[in-house]
Amino acid sequence: MQRSIATVSISGTLVEKLTAIQAAGFDGVEIFENDLLYFDGSPADVRRIAADLGLKIMLFQPFRDFEGVSAERLARNLDRVKRKFDLMHELGTDRILVCSNVSPDTLRDDALIVDQLGALARAAEQAGVIAGYEALAWGRHVNSYRHAWRLVNAVNHPNLGIVLDSFHTLSIGDPVDEIAAIPGERITFVQIADAPKLAMDVLEWSRHYRCFPGQGDFDVAGFTARVVESGYQGPLSLEIFNDGFRAAPTAATAADGHRSLLFLEEQTRSKLIQQGRPARELYQPSPAPAHIGFQFLEFAVDDAARRQLADWLGKLGFRRAGRHRSKDVTLYQHGAASLVLNAEADSFASAFFQQHGLSLCASALRVDDARLAFERAAGFGYTPFSGQVGPNERVLPAVRAPDGSLNYFVDETPDEPTLFEADFLLDNSNAPTEPALLTNIDHVVLSLPADSLDTWVLFFRTAFGFDAEPSWLVPDPYGLVRSRALRSRDGSVRIALNASVDRHTAVAEALHAYRGSGLNHVAFRTGDIFAAIPQFVAAGLPILRIPRNYYDDLAARYALPDETIEALCAGNILYDRDEKGGEFFHAYTEQLDQRFFLEIVERRGGYDGYGAGNAAVRLAAQAQHRKHDFN
Amino acid sequence: MQRSIATVSISGTLVEKLTAIQAAGFDGVEIFENDLLYFDGSPADVRRIAADLGLKIMLFQPFRDFEGVSAERLARNLDRVKRKFDLMHELGTDRILVCSNVSPDTLRDDALIVDQLGALARAAEQAGVIAGYEALAWGRHVNSYRHAWRLVNAVNHPNLGIVLDSFHTLSIGDPVDEIAAIPGERITFVQIADAPKLAMDVLEWSRHYRCFPGQGDFDVAGFTARVVESGYQGPLSLEIFNDGFRAAPTAATAADGHRSLLFLEEQTRSKLIQQGRPARELYQPSPAPAHIGFQFLEFAVDDAARRQLADWLGKLGFRRAGRHRSKDVTLYQHGAASLVLNAEADSFASAFFQQHGLSLCASALRVDDARLAFERAAGFGYTPFSGQVGPNERVLPAVRAPDGSLNYFVDETPDEPTLFEADFLLDNSNAPTEPALLTNIDHVVLSLPADSLDTWVLFFRTAFGFDAEPSWLVPDPYGLVRSRALRSRDGSVRIALNASVDRHTAVAEALHAYRGSGLNHVAFRTGDIFAAIPQFVAAGLPILRIPRNYYDDLAARYALPDETIEALCAGNILYDRDEKGGEFFHAYTEQLDQRFFLEIVERRGGYDGYGAGNAAVRLAAQAQHRKHDFN
Structure with missing residues (x-):
């Protein structure tokens, strides 16, 4: 399929954006109106720059608050939109996105809206362009693609179609199945965004927390599969409002966007094939390693x-x-x-x-x-x-x-x-005769600047086919750390990513010491942590000291025998238990330098996490330790 | 009144926190359990450190998920809480906060809960401590202080009282009047937090966005006035969960906390006096200047x-x-x-x-x-x-x-x-004979690091008695800028604050060039911008160029005569209109150096804002200009 991205998705001036979008491999671009307003040159200049880069201008957007208005207002809105049609000719694009009215005084009258969208369609026909009507998730009267499609279908005019957007549909839990029944040629445009699941106002969520497919929690592939089924032949176009992307390096973000579409196509393809449906024209990479x-x-x-x-x-x-x-x-x-x-x-x-x-x-x-x-x-x-x-x-x-x-x-x-x-x-001469205390590498933890977390998530998901767990927040004494774990399908390779926007957290200090993102610690697995730790201590390995108060609280929280509490405390071993009774025991070394340390873990009863609740205890102990050793 | 703060409100290790809290002038402190868990020393050590600093430990908190449980669970919970009572004796405090159960399997049975809180009260009596029951805004069954008070009142035991928290009450819009009717001696403790009004899940809102009184949008003084009326004699204690505060300098945040309580007392005092009620013991500063x-x-x-x-x-x-x-x-x-x-x-x-x-x-x-x-x-x-x-x-x-x-x-x-x-x-020799083109300083804009915005808001509110407007976000080509304006009561002094967490926005570049927070620009007011700008241009003042596309869009948005559009465009003058028809005309100089510039504004018809919608246009034009002139 053709691949496109809205200019609002990445940082920079319009020319910087177009250059990066071309370099990332996109076929085309949506021009977001504000980017044009800020551009000191004519729409024809933009057309020429895009053409020189070999980029097609797929869409101009958005046009707001058109329908469900008084007759007087309609006349003004038609005048407004005709000015934008003129601009589109200069820009060299024939498609415009018209989003559903959000104004509190929108008239909730479908017959009236069909009339007014009809007037829009005729004006578009006269101008030789196509208007696509999009239901915003927070639209005043129209907030579902199904409602938007009923209206567009009733207008029944070739110059008015529907615009679909995965965020607007998936954020409100709208069922996607009916998309497949819309005739593909009536779908003017398809916008793609993923997002983490957040309990917040949908408008705020949309404006600040969208992300590329593969970085969030939505079933974007399920949505896209239905779009493919509809017979839609246009581009898949990323439209991402993300506070981090607005500040991240332009070229790297554009490159992530492009690979996220390839990844989405792969996922969509396997979903369609699973369902016994054709999946032509979707990107098919080499499969992710099974083992x-x-x-x-x-x-x-x-x-x-x-x-x-x-x-x-x-x-x-x-x-x-x-x-x-x-x-x-x-x-x-x-x-x-x-x-x-x-x-x-x-x-x-x-x-x-x-x-x-x-x-x-x-x-x-x-x-x-x-x-x-x-x-x-x-x-x-x-x-x-x-x-x-x-x-x-x-x-x-x-x-x-x-x-x-x-x-x-x-x-x-x-x-x-x-x-x-x-x-x-x-050198096989000194091969061990006793069973190993450590069995394997359990997981690796990387420290990252906050604005690169999404980039790394996409790296492990696309390049290796890893699954991502939801992210969580850990309090460090000097700020919050965001943590997200990824793993191979069978759990044999696990990577945890830690990022902090704050300047004095352990993560930030590690990044500073390291001059760049990178290894924070390596966790080795043992089958018997109570045997292993004393041996390591006897050998002189410095284990991070955990406060006694932590163990007193453990005793209050879990019905652990006193001798277990004392053994944990003696070994400076942290403890976690999951809902199914699986148990996690883990201890840390002191820091080898200002950023790097080691962890020893034991998993029992199918425990599958990382002791997230203990991370704050570790960070506080490390902060204390850094104060003593490195100041 | 006595003033206190929860250790969770500020960054650092427990000893750093206690030291800063004492230096800021607080009488006492709430020990947040996690701060104790992370502390490598005994509760008795904490008691000694606090005593040496002259700080009273007012409360230990929180104890979770006690009530509305099975008999078996109750026995475990009583065992858990008794361990905490022992810890409190070591710590030297007699009060513990017990917050309402949030577990999905909470039993919604008030009679059972009264029984179980009764068992808690008797255990507290045996241990010689007082338990305070607090309704969390997201409590499973009990989420209002009115419900919590009915339960506590039914238990009717001197070792069980109620804990009030302004966030939990104001976030859910719970009416505050009934607080005044609670006997003051039955109020175990009062926690204070403000917050900006946000459309989001109340738990997330509470955990990340609380702020000091005066920094947010809640009527905390109205809440506190009812607390004073109840006859409550205990401390007002700040309990602030704020991502920014967790990373901000410990001493400065503690100092802001203390002055925010003084400010709250002043506001509470005037509210009580307005209502003809006594306001003894509340802080009374010199009044803010009337003019x-x-x-x-x-x-x-x-x-x-x-x-x-x-x-x-x-x-x-x-x-x-x-x-x-x-x-x-x-x-x-x-x-x-x-x-x-x-x-x-x-x-x-x-x-x-x-x-x-x-x-x-x-x-x-x-x-x-x-x-x-x-x-x-x-x-x-x-x-x-x-x-x-x-x-x-x-x-x-x-x-x-x-x-x-x-x-x-x-x-x-x-x-x-x-x-x-x-x-x-x-030098009066060259005094002007003609009327001045500029009449006065309209406003001053400061660029700030993101983590100091709240500090500056509190400065202008407390020191000068200014009012604060809600904050808004402006997109810069390289990230988002948060903006918040303050003004004297009569509007004659206006300050706008701009802050950015992103590294490459105009605000961030200004901070970098300036090596610290400070002046971004000064806006002068004129009575006739169309006369003024050509004169300034003729004199050689470089005015920031605004793209033509901006004016084409203005023409589509507003029914402005073509000649007005052309005059605006010729003068590089930006335009805004408010809902009442008030109009704002403003133009910017180019930057004098990498951060500083001037603005000329004209206000018509009572326009009272700052042309917020145009800020993004200005930031984009400046980004373009900086690329040419400073790279």
């Missing part, structure tokens, strides 16, 4: 950082398992967790280290077919990366994440050397 | 900035009216507008210039009694300032505004030299 796991995490280090990190890993029971055949890169393993410490000079990692210090410069994901997984991510517009490869070493396909770090895809072929065998001189 | 006007605005300049600003003022028809008797300070006048350019070395102004460049370092307000006006501002805790004064020069009482700039108070005594006569060598 996925952490192969390794790769840290950019220098000698000092390597010593420091290796020391802590040693205390956690990691062993030095090998060194790279051609690079200054070391492999550490414990259970199924593999960490790579990269100190190679003049490499991608060293550039990353220079910019960020000790940091996560790459993640490698184990998949069934690395080439297919890479093609999917690259198809969504993420930049491919190729590094230097020594003789006989494996070439790993990779794309850059939004912060410039790498995501490698790794697969293994039976009877061929594994990645580690191919690239590393493995 | 107030701009005496002068004082700019910190160096030689170059003075030349630049004087050049523009000359083009606007200002004349050099005098120089200061002892300082390197010049007076410019036009109509009733007086501007002072201060280049004195080693002065307050030079320090301000060094920090901020060309900037507004002081405002002088003309009042009936300067000493009284000063005493009011100083009584609300704003820092007094005294500068160097030459022989025979006037001593002006002054306080510091939140950005460190000064607010002088000036009065004139008949038959004595005026301030300008006393301090300046006036």
Whole structure:
């Protein structure tokens, strides 16, 4: 399908917007009236600029409060709209969006509205344009597409159609099925927006919290599937009012918009196929990997950082398992967790280290077919990366994440050397004989600037096909942190994202120390945290101290035996329990530097979260600790 | 009355909070349970720290989901609450807040709830404490103080009272009159919060948008007046959940909280006196000035900035009216507008210039009694300032505004030299013979970081007794700007505040250029903008260019004659009309530097706003202009 976006969706001047929209790969654009008002040039200039960029001007919008008015007012409104028809000719577009009247004195008289929309249709015919009537979710009399369609259908004029908008329909819970029955050629235009589910006034929700498909909670694919069924041949066009997008970098937001439409098409396609319906012309990327796991995490280090990190890993029971055949890169393993410490000079990692210090410069994901997984991510517009490869070493396909770090895809072929065998001189002499205390990487947590949270959500959803959980807020002593977790379908790879707009939260301080978004902590899973923690402490690993008051409150909240409370308190282990009785035990190290630390977790009884209720306790303890150690 | 604040209202660790609360002048504090959980020390340690600071621990809170439960659950809840009673003894407080149950399985049975609250009262009696029952606005069964009081009254036990909270009552529009009929000794505690009127879920509203009295839209004084009438003798205690306060500087927020209670007491007092009721023990500041006007605005300049600003003022028809008797300070006048350019070395102004460049370092307000006006501002805790004064020069009482700039108070005594006569060598030789094009200063606009908007609102409301209008949002090409206007009661002094959380808006760029909050622009009023603008242009004043498209849209929106549209367009004059037909005409200069510019306005037919709808046009034009001139 053709892909379009309204200029209001991104930041900048009109020329900056058009340039970014073209670069992102869109076919066309909706010109939002205010962007034209602010533009110091004629509508013909805009037409020329868009044409030079190869962008089609799909629609001019909005025209407000036309219908359900007195005869005198109608005459004025027809005069108003004719001036806009003239402008549209200059602009070179034949479609205008007319949204349902929101004025308190709207006349609630369908017959009158049909008459007045008829007058609009005839004026549009005279001007050679098409008006599309849209039901705003907060329209005074008309607020559902079904009502709007009854009116448009009654007018029955080829120069008047209906405009559909996923936000206006899904925000009020309007059933989408009847969309499929509207003749496609009567649908003038289709606007697409997602949104998080929020308990607030729908107008405020619409004006500030819309987001790209895949970033919110709406079933936008279900809506779009019905649009495809109707036979509609026009573009899908993003119309996003979002306070964050208004301030975010123009080009990056436009690129996210474009990939969000590709993602929507993929989701719509599978919905249609599930329902046994045709799904021609919808984008079909390589499928998301069915199985996925952490192969390794790769840290950019220098000698000092390597010593420091290796020391802590040693205390956690990691062993030095090998060194790279051609690079200054070391492999550490414990259970199924593999960490790579990269100190190679003049490499991608060293550039990353220079910019960020000790940091996560790459993640490698184990998949069934690395080439297919890479093609999917690259198809969504993420930049491919190729590094230097020594003789006989494996070439790993990779794309850059939004912060410039790498995501490698790794697969293994039976009877061929594994990645580690191919690239590393493995040291099997000190392989462990006892069962591992840590079994695997449970999850990874990234600290992000507030305005990039949506970008990262889209990255994991599109490139890897991860599912996103709803976001939640955590109080830090110096501001609020917004947190959102994503996971692979089988839960084997989990990523949590933390973002803060406030300047002095732990997240903000981590970003400052790190000079950019990136790793906050890595959580390792254990089968027995009560056995593991004392061993780590005995080895000298500094565990973050949790206040006694927390445990006194735990005792009041849960009917836990006194000895359990005392064992938790002795180990500085935090506790959570879900509604089904699943239990979560977790402890944190102190910070290795101003931003980075480790977590040890144990999950029992199918517990599936991250101990969200304990995050504030951890943040407060860290704030206390930072004051002592880093000030 | 005693004044208190809940620890949750401000940022920081518990010790930082307590220290700031004491420094702000509060008598006591509510300990919010989470602050205790995060504190790495015993409740007895908290008791000792508070006692050392001279702070009384007024209340421990909250205890949740106690009542309307099964017998089995009640037993557990009684066990839970007894643990908290023990903790309260350690903490040294005898009051606990028990809020109404929000659980979906709450039993909606008043008789059962009375029984269970009775069990709570007896447990409290045994422990020697008092439980206060509070109706949460989103309580499952009990959400009104009137319902809560019926239950508490039915229990009729001295160890169970009611807790009132202005947010829970005013947010749901619950009538406040019945508060006066509750016996004061049965009111365990009174919590105070204001909030802006928002159309959203009351729980979200309460958790994120509460603010101090005077910063929001609620009639908190009407609520408090009924509390005073009840005979309640306990403290008024602020309980503010505000995302901004959680991240704002601890001491400054606590100071704002304390002065907001003084302001609330003043408002409550006048409400009670109006109603012929006693108002003992309520704070009584010096009254706000009945008449107030701009005496002068004082700019910190160096030689170059003075030349630049004087050049523009000359083009606007200002004349050099005098120089200061002892300082390197010049007076410019036009109509009733007086501007002072201060280049004195080693002065307050030079320090301000060094920090901020060309900037507004002081405002002088003309009042009936300067000493009284000063005493009011100083009584609300704003820092007094005294500068160097030459022989025979006037001593002006002054306080510091939140950005460190000064607010002088000036009065004139008949038959004595005026301030300008006393301090300046006036040059009457070039006094104008023609009527002035500009009549006076219409308003002043300040750019602020987003987290200081509430602080400034409280400054103008408390120190000067100004009224605040509701805030509104303006789109800048690179983010949203929140705007809020304040004015003296007669409208003769108007201040508009602009704040932005986004990094690249005009407001943010102004703050960056200015290194701190401060002047964005000054608007001068004219009686004939169509005569004035051509003269200013002829004199060489650069007027900000407004796109033609804006005027084409004006023509479509308003039935303005073509020649008016052309005159507006020729003068780059923006236009607004209010619902009563009042009209506003305004034009902007280009920016004098990266942040500062001037505005010329004409008001007709009682127009009382600021052309809010045009602000986005101006911001876009400025963004365009900054790109050309400053990049």
